[in-house]
Amino acid sequence: MIRVFALLACFWPAMLVAQDGTALARKAGVQLQEAAVQLDDAESARDRIKALTATIRAYETGLAAMRDGLRRASLRETQLTRQLAARDGEVAGFLGTLQTIGAAPSPTSFLHPDGPTGTARAGMLLAELTPALNARAAGLRRDLEDVQNLRAIQTQATAQMQQGLTEVQTARTALSQAMAERTDLPRRFTEDPVNTAILLESSETLDAFATGVANIAHDESLISLPDLSARIGDLPLPARGLILRGANEADAAGITRPGILLGTRPGALVTAPTAATVRYQGPLLDLGQVVILEPQPDTLFVFAGLGAVYVETGEVxxxxAPIGLMGGLSAATETTGMSQDGDASGTARSETLYIEVRQDNVPQDPASWFRQGKDG
Incomplete structure (x- = not known):
């Protein structure tokens, strides 16, 4: 059973460290509570799949908040530690001065060579210096306490994030099982394996495959899908991630593609941005595991690089709806997923999802189709 409140408790370090983390963690908490209610109320396989999809999304949002909070805590700890190290001499001077002030005075220690007037002036000077010294000592004490608190937060949060990673993997497993057992997805056509094999063998480019992909359908029926035109530019990305390369940007080898490259974490959930027919799923050219969706007759969405695929060719x-998971999951990568390093640059996102949009078999810039928000 997915332990909702266990994960909610592990979001608190993000709340303590950053305002952005607070909003993200609270959002995840709300999502997770709603998903738990959906799971309890699920009466059909479709309801359970929907609830599990919402659960995994909530975990991904919450873990993103955790990573962001841990990254900020680590940066703040490093900053304070460097400041304290640079003030070692000042600390030593403060300690010596405070020790002198705090020592039990003898009656003669307050006598000034200039007599009572000099003694009074020295006392006034000491009275002025003492609050300043106390204030600076209090500031140093607060900095030291902040460092200790931040270290405690990171230690506890790391253990709690490991629990969160375990829970999200439980949800992934449950979703995979639920998808394998479902029988209620509508089917628009049956795939012709012979024509599919011929098309794969004869296609040397994605253009060629996209041109002939309709030929693999057998006994295709008409089906009405929602109009997509009003949502162009506001479609959600299929997975949580960071855009690493835009359309027609050259990669390290100098190769350009008309799609975008989305960096994701291992095991990230991939969902359909809109209702669509699955025109193809399987290996394709050098793109790895591919899912091609057709949201309307003249448009194709190509998603390449998945690790696991839940849908079948011909389904609607x-x-x-979940269409698969990104690859790269292992005990090692899950542990690495707790690291905050590289979050800003995307280097911690070891999996990549290639996204291409084709209209009338002409590649479009996906940036003009999908909503580009902060990943977190």
């Missing part, structure tokens, strides 16, 4: 999927 709903908006936000």
């Amino acid at each position: 999927v709903a908006t936000d």
